[in-house]
Amino acid sequence: MSLSVQLLWLIPALPLLAAGIGALTPRRGRGLAAGAAIGAMGIAFLLSCGALTTALAHPAAHAAHNFAWFDLGLGALRLGWLLDPLTAFMCVMVTFVGLLIFIFSVGYMHEDANFTRFFCFLSLFAAAMLGLLVANSLLLLFICWELVGLASYLLIGFWFHKPAAAAAAKKAFITTRIGDLGLLLGMLWLYDSTGSLLFYDGGAGVLEPNALGSLVAQTTVGGLAVSTAIGLLIFCGAIGKSGQFPLHVWLPDAMEGPTPVSALIHAATMVAAGVFLIARVYPLMAVDQLLAAPPLHALTVVATIGAITALMGALIGVAQSDIKRILAFSTVSQLGYMMLALGVGSWVAAIFHLLTHAFFKALLFLGAGSVIHAAHHEQDIRQLGGLRGPMRTTFATFAIGTMALTGVPFLFSGFWSKEGILHAAHEWDVSHLPFYAGLAAVVLTAFYMTRLVAETFYGSARSDSASHAHENPSVMTLPLVILAVCAIALGFLGTPVWPWLQARLLGQEEVHGHSLLEGGGLMILSIFLVALGLGVGWAIYGRKLRVSAAAPDPLETALPPVFATLRAKFGFDELYAATVGRLNNAIAVVADLLDRYVWDGAIRFLAVLGEFVGVVSRETDGDALNGGFNATSESLRDGGKAYSRAQTGEAHGYLRVIAIGFVLLVLAVMLGGGR
């Protein structure tokens, strides 16, 4: 079976249809909503497999199908679908992992009253993500990108009656929006300088040599090539979506959503979108490598951010105690790895890791969900323990996922993909620091995962909910088993001996194998580091098991300040509250003062001439005193008050601002003479 590029739209359309069905189904129509979602996902998976066969027949071709969306003045705005191995592999992965997560959700959300709504949102999410993958236009990609953001907002805040969930949803949405602003600006700039947003368009697309050549030839502020600047702006979007430093803060909080959502967001879809975006526009990111001496390579920034994120995520993961949060920080760290791989020039290694990571991280999250479901929504690993006996399947699959994540050699997929990244980082000639950061993260990953497994599954149950835990029904364990098989088997598609996946992604017809001994020293080093991490972790947490939930962490007793810092996640949330929040408040204070003195002042000055002299001057007095107090006091509290004063909720004020803004804009255009 093969699927031509013209019909590629069917893949996202089916889940969208299922979302529509889910939205219209009444609450008791559980079977219909879940059946539609799972059925649509299953067919989409088959179609994706068909697309994969098509793409593999001509791996080097970027088959595109473009069409005009609507006429716009002189030209038409065009969108399109794109089918190449990258798209096809991602589609297969997303639909397959998504399908398993959907099936798992049937069991996990069984007791929830809003079962149909959940499946509606899940389908919407999958549809948006698949649309993002098949898009051949940055605009279409951006639309789906925002839809993914919306769907994740809805899903994280699914239990919106929990204040923490509502806050986390808001945080995720706003934080990613900050990055999206960069993506939007980059997109506009790209359209401005090339006149197109299509990726591949028979020689006229933005990722094809003509456009790239002109982009890299122009320079902008600071001698930066235009392509570099646009690439960095697009990367901002990826930073937000993929939870990279410094916008990673939303990802751990997103754990407030139901666990299948965490699996979907953290494994298959949302966070992968950023990495996919960079891989998709990779020609644009990489074209400035040709320049002799540019002030900055876009990819250097990507590698730096990736390395920082990989190390930081792993460090923070060491000191968390919520099972889902540990996995969340591990995701942050692994995404850092992928960005690192992209930055050092090996986007193929990044995508390979993205695919393997999707499987074993989905496995880990669903395993965690299985534990949480069995232990009556207890997520604190200090309260769990001893689950190895009652939950054999979950334990076995979770252990496989752990070994894949830590990179236990040879048998597990994570080992090969991580090895590819470390190898690429080692060969990067700009700096070796990212490589060392990657190595450090290997040790830390092995360490915190050992801690997680030891605390959760070994020892004795430390709370009532943990001691009553029993294995879940097969609708939940079956996806775990399938994912576990994939977590092992997938690695063999990309071993150095037979780098089939990498060759296909690069568009090569033939697979050139390398000997395992090539770079063998590096492999031995990383095996040693994994063993070190596992060993130290077991020595600290496994040999002397935790006896009670209240007992302090061994690391905490040994290094209290370090542990406290890591536990507080390096204080990023507090830092943002103190800086960005404060800046916002300061701007609000300025706006408030302007409002009071400039506008109000003018009004009152005229009013003073009239008959309300006494009344008005008294008000001015009162407000002036008040304002003076505000100006002098800088406490956050008053800032907040001023901020809320600026947001009066009064329709008049908003309309007035719109009118004044309109006048200013027109004046700017008229006086500036346009462009």
Add this chain to the structure above:
Amino acid sequence: MNLDPLHLCLIFSSALFCIGLIGTLARSNTILVLLGIELMLNAANLNFIAFWRYGPSPVPATGVLFVLFSIAVAAAEAAVGLALVIAIYRHQKNVRLQEANHLKG
């Protein structure tokens, strides 16, 4: 001063628009605010007809059709707006817009 009819019509519609805008900004009665918005919409319709009458138009009926649709949407807007006025009135026992600010965070 010798004005083109088109210029005159456009200034007419600008004036009508600004009367509506000033009414919306200056009055506190929600009904009057809504009526101001209706005036602004009417001014936009005036523009369509003026350009249809004097401007170059490729399809003869475009301006007229646009105004027809705009009137239809404006009718819907008036119905919803005035229903909102009644809801506000029932809620706060008056129709002063500046008091309807409970939605602020």
Add this chain to the structure above:
Amino acid sequence: MSLPLLLIILVTLGAAALAMALRNLIHSALLLIASWAGVAAFFLWAGAEFVAFAQVLVYVGAVSMIVLFAVLLTRRSRADLAVAPDSLGRAFSGFLAGGAVFGVLVGGVLSSPLPGSKAVEPTVSVRDIGTQLMGPNAVALLVVGVILTVALLGAVVLAATEPKPDQGQAQEGGR
């Protein structure tokens, strides 16, 4: 310059300005009906008869009735009809903002070269409009129909829902 046009402009603007300035809401509403009629007259003058009749039907006929009903439904006593004077500050800033917008608009209009008046005025028969609406613009017509239906249903829901806790009070207020 044609006298009828000047007359229409004068009536429309005058009625609108007075409507926005008056205190008595009933008077305001009546004056606005006059202003809408003026706009309809302008449409007639410009040769768009069909639009003019639509304007008369929709605004002068229907919207004005809704407005009058809204005015009457939301008053409690006779004295309530006169709206309390608005704050001077708001009025002033409104004039400032509106005046600025007007200045900018007039400046823009006067400074832009516009095509001169056509010798022949375009004629559109009702048949043309009908063909256009049913042919190329059929989708838009359907969408507008849906919007109208939804808006009217929404308006009914908004206006009909009684807040349960203080039902008695609300009914009392209504009298």
